Amino acid sequence: TDHDLEELGERAQVRALGKTVYETNCAVCHRPDGGGLIGPNLTDSAWIHGGAPSSVRNTISTGVLSKVMPAWERILRPEQVNAVTVYVLSLAGTNPPAPKAPEGTVEPARP
16 A cells, blocks of 8 residues: 555665665666656656556556566565665655656645
């Protein structure tokens, strides 16, 4: 649930694991700073498949095969999927240089 993922995000070791998983698996398409390359920008407030924590986790888990994003649940352990979800959510508002334009629907900022 969203609440469970938000609680996980408060743990430094979860964020550290998420960063490692992101850098190893996600940065090639989303850039190391999350600004987007082949994949969308993860730092703005626009989300193609929903920006709620559970929506982001679902997108990571099941992938977006039409966009060549794999179903990471087949590759990563559940705790890695949770950790990278937490890390992706932490990228919001980081304003990297020269980000990819927003894609999807702009969602209100979470508290």
